[in-house]
Amino acid sequence: MAETMRSGCPINLSMETLGDRWSLVIIRDIMFGNRRHYRELLSRSEEGIASNILADRLKKLMERGLLTRADDPSHKQKAIYSLTEPAIQLLPVLAQIGAWGRRHLPTTPELAIRAQLLEEGGLPLWETFMAELRHEHLGTPLPPNHEPVLPRLTAAYEALANCA
Secondary structure: OOOOOOOOOHHHHHHHHHOOOOHHHHHHHHHHHOOOOHHHHHHOOOOOOOHHHHHHHHHHHHHOOOEEEEEOOOOOOOEEEEEOHHHHOOHHHHHHHHHHHHHHOOOOHHHHHHHHHHHHHHHHHHHHHHHHHHHHHHOOOOOOOOOOOHHHHHHHHHHHHHHO
């Protein structure tokens, strides 16, 4: 069933696709938390998403071409969610939202560190991380001399989380 959009404005269309309370949080958790299974997305969400909302948003994100779902070869009853290219291209948007939030809202150090590192790294870091995400989610080869980004972001988060 096709949705009726209010207008053809690119900002409006983006907000109609991503502007609900949970869609970008789910993409964030898959992108930065490497949470690829439903149970991980449900139980490890800092924001406490409800199971019915998670199921609905995953379905909508798949319908909108931002996620794919595949059977997990290691467990017959599990599925793996993967980012698509359009979702991976949201990384700069998420980096900018994180930078804005750090400047204007009362963030916590451990949850703000990844946004800080992304802001400081700028476009070169974003491009490196997007190549890493493409490798992990789409199976593309890594560029030569690739220096992994996600482990650096995770280590910075864990260092601060363990101090809290």
